[in-house]
Amino acid sequence: MIVLENVTVRAGTFSLSGLSLEIPTGQYGVLMGRTACGKTTILETICGLKPARAGRIILDGREVTHLKAAERGIGYVPQDGALFSTMTVRQHLAFALAIRNMPDESTRMRVAELARLLGIEHILDRKPLGLSGGEQQRVALGRALAARPSILCLDEPLGCLDEDTHGEVCDLLKRVCREVAVTTLHVTHSMSEAKKLADCTFRIDGGAIRHVIE
Amino acid sequence: MTISRPINAGQAATLAGECRAEIHGLHRVPSDVPFVAGLCVLGGVYVLLIAGMLLADLSFTTPGNFLAALRSEDIRYAIRLSLISCSITALLSLWIATPIGYLMSRYPFRGKAIFDAVLDIPIVLPPLVIGLSLLILFRTPAGRFVERFIPVTYAVPGIILAQWMVACAFAVRTMRTSFDQISPRQEQVALTLGCSQSQAFWQIVLPQARRGILAAGTLAWARALGEFGPILIFCGATRMRTEVMPTSVFLELSVGNIEAAVAVSLLMVIAAVIVLLLVRALGRPPWNG
Numbered sequence: 013m014i015v016l017e018n019v020t021v022r023a024g025t026f027s028l029s030g031l032s033l034e035i036p037t038g039q040y041g042v043l044m045g046r047t048a049c050g051k052t053t054i055l056e057t058i059c060g061l062k063p064a065r066a067g068r069i070i071l072d073g074r075e076v077t078h079l080k081a082a083e084r085g086i087g088y089v090p091q092d093g094a095l096f097s098t099m100t101v102r103q104h105l106a107f108a109l110a111i112r113n114m115p116d117e118s119t120r121m122r123v124a125e126l127a128r129l130l131g132i133e134h135i136l137d138r139k140p141l142g143l144s145g146g147e148q149q150r151v152a153l154g155r156a157l158a159a160r161p162s163i164l165c166l167d168e169p170l171g172c173l174d175e176d177t178h179g180e181v182c183d184l185l186k187r188v189c190r191e192v193a194v195t196t197l198h199v200t201h202s203m204s205e206a207k208k209l210a211d212c213t214f215r216i217d218g219g220a221i222r223h224v225i226e
Numbered sequence: 227m228t229i230s231r232p233i234n235a236g237q238a239a240t241l242a243g244e245c246r247a248e249i250h251g252l253h254r255v256p257s258d259v260p261f262v263a264g265l266c267v268l269g270g271v272y273v274l275l276i277a278g279m280l281l282a283d284l285s286f287t288t289p290g291n292f293l294a295a296l297r298s299e300d301i302r303y304a305i306r307l308s309l310i311s312c313s314i315t316a317l318l319s320l321w322i323a324t325p326i327g328y329l330m331s332r333y334p335f336r337g338k339a340i341f342d343a344v345l346d347i348p349i350v351l352p353p354l355v356i357g358l359s360l361l362i363l364f365r366t367p368a369g370r371f372v373e374r375f376i377p378v379t380y381a382v383p384g385i386i387l388a389q390w391m392v393a394c395a396f397a398v399r400t401m402r403t404s405f406d407q408i409s410p411r412q413e414q415v416a417l418t419l420g421c422s423q424s425q426a427f428w429q430i431v432l433p434q435a436r437r438g439i440l441a442a443g444t445l446a447w448a449r450a451l452g453e454f455g456p457i458l459i460f461c462g463a464t465r466m467r468t469e470v471m472p473t474s475v476f477l478e479l480s481v482g483n484i485e486a487a488v489a490v491s492l493l494m495v496i497a498a499v500i501v502l503l504l505v506r507a508l509g510r511p512p513w514n515g
Contacts, residue, residue, distance in 0.1 A: 080417070094412045
């Protein structure tokens with residue numbers, strides 16, 4: 013479950029306050045808003061990359077407002093994927109597990125599982141340079157899911173994709189998030205993505221988050 | 227041209243065509259030849275001057291003078307001391323420049339502008355002033371305390387210190403630029419994956435900065451090789467003791483042995499060219515030709 017209670021976020025001189033939202037456990041929430049309305053800032057604050065100036069952030073019943081990003085148990089996929097240019101796809105999928113000192117055999121099995129789930133077995137030994145947009149997003153998603161987070165935050169994951177790949181990755185997101193039963197917050201400006209993916213939709217309107225009821 | 231009555235699509239197209247013809251008819255694109263020629267002349271003058279200097283040096287010395295310089299015990303000592311001290315200086319510069327460059331690139335803090343200005347001081351200060359300032363520093367109680375354990379003034383450690391004072395400043399600039407070019411987004415992702423700041427630095431940022439590290443190390447090495455003023459003031463110019471290659475050039479010139487001075491200068495040019503080529507070869511991305 014993702015809960016924001018009267019949260020204030022700030023990025024430079026830009027600020028939003030009194031933000032509240034609730035995404036039930038296991039559901040796919042989409043937060044919409046036009047460009048530069050603060051969607052990414054809200055996502056970064058939930059992930060712990062920016063401090064919340066006020067209010068509470070509660071993930072799966074645990075208050076994480078003042079916890080470091082590494083302690084929140086969130087999988088994060090930024091807008092451009094931000095793959096690690098010196099690592100292979102295999103190393104990407106294993107990264108979160110290596111940080112946690114997981115045994116090699118468990119890591120190998122988890123990497124194989126993720127590669128199968130995301131359809132990237134054929135590129136495991138490649139580096140990010142030369143991967144297509146769709147492949148990069150799959151790798152970024154796999155990296156975020158490797159440590160089995162209960163929360164997944166996606167910042168416009170389909171923004172840079174062409175139409176064909178867009179549909180493909182959209183279907184992948186829906187399937188994967190259902191299979192791994194992760195509570196998801198997907199930030200986008202696209203209504204069609206919201207219609208296709210969302211269990212619950214929110215919109216930033218006039219500096220506040222409103223629940224859009226279909 | 228103003229329109230005062232409603233017009234249909236065909237009339238609009240005709241009007242647009244007439245306006246376009248009027249504008250394009252008046253416009254003449256100036257030739258690019260003077261611009262490109264200007265660039266070539268300015269660039270060419272500078273490159274020719276550099277090449278001219280080197281050719282003049284080459285023509286002034288003979289292979290015999292060159293080999294005689296290499297056979298001289300003093301000059302061989304100076305070459306050895308230069309190579310060793312420059313290498314130590316380059317490593318020390320990287321050791322300090324990497325964390326400072328990262329700090330300046332990633333962390334806002336109070337007084338950052340002043341800190342940044344102080345880091346540039348060794349670059350803008352006259353080399354002789356750096357040497358003099360070091361000499362005075364080691365005359366203070368703190369300096370004398372250090373000298374009880376390590377001889378610095380007029381000794382080899384002093385050479386490394388004098389070289390490092392300037393070389394490190396250049397390395398800091400290079401490392402900061404290098405870190406500025408690496409998006410912080412990847413580190414942010416690493417933090418969400420469970421990394422501490424330190425783990426994100428070592429595992430994500432540093433591998434990507436290796437070309438910058440190579441460039442900074444090379445710049446520091448090359449800068450250290452040419453350092454003369456601070457070393458002269460702080461360490462003196464004692465043969466077979468504190469004589470580095472630039473000092474050899476100075477000493478040979480001061481006794482009127484211009485051929486030997488030019489020979490040593492050419493040795494330094496050769497060393498610099500080898501280092502430059504090495505850096506370009508090692509630093510080239512794999513997808514470049």
